[in-house]
Amino acid sequence: MPTQTLPPVPDGVSMYFYMKFAAGNETFGDEWYRFRTMNDMPPCLKHDYPTRDIEFRVPPICKGFQLITIDLQSALDTMPPNERLHLNPARWSRVRRDLSEGWCYTPWMGVEQGKASLTDGRHRIVAMMKFLQLEYAPFAVPLQHVEAVRAQLKTG
Template sequence: MYNGSKLDEIKAGVSMFSYLQFAYLQDRQNAGNDWYNFERIENLPNDLKYQIEPSSPIVFKEAPGQQAFMRIELDIDIVLSVYDPDEMFYLNPVRWDNVKNDLSKGWCYCPWIYFKDEEAQLMDGRHRIAALKKYTTVKYIPVVVRNEDVKDVLNYLQNKFSLGRKYLKGS
């Protein structure tokens, strides 16, 4: 159902069809294999379908199979930067719609960061991170990390971003 929001101005280089698919997904059956590269957060459309309150608290849950992982809270911008910047906003409208639906209900799954090839990498959660950044005022988000990767992930992030401890919530 339409939520009464106005559609943003469509940015140059973004197709109207893909913009509308992400603003208000209507055809779940035929959009599952579609992927669009919005290139940056500013190109993503406003949501026209759900009521996502930007400052409402979000409950973060571990996805099935991640309950034994360690949860670490990080600055959302740092988490965004872990993913390949050329692919961060290469998104699927069905996954995007699922995340917006979850956020409208006040929850989402924690993104998963792991350590491979000498760097921290985002294994799961690109749509969630982009939606949280676009539709909420959340500054820190919990991510899950396999116990054996925690030390390497934290060292990598602290070295790459010269973080010190200030970007880790509660540090």
């Protein structure tokens, strides 16, 4: 377990929520917490992140999709601003565990009403940015959406 002290709890964030995110709990939960900025989010007190070389696995539902390397912030920016850091502590904990073990599922990008849209993977994107300082990662994209996603998002 990492040994670090928590920074001061940001204004407007309860100590209970802050500690729940820092310590982690992988049990099912229907709670969702909204952070204003990534700096308002607590550090991880449960895991170390020994590598930035992550093994990306394609989710079973995305078999046959094309992998495209996408800028994480531009992918997150496809969501409404108030939803980007709206996180579930149980999902957050599982994503951190997977990243600490050196792997995660690729996020999934699609197109809705002609615009690139993050279909699945908000927790993974935020965790990769916060704990691994990654800027780009592979995304699974349905073949019919590849051109639109490439045209609208920063890709690598």
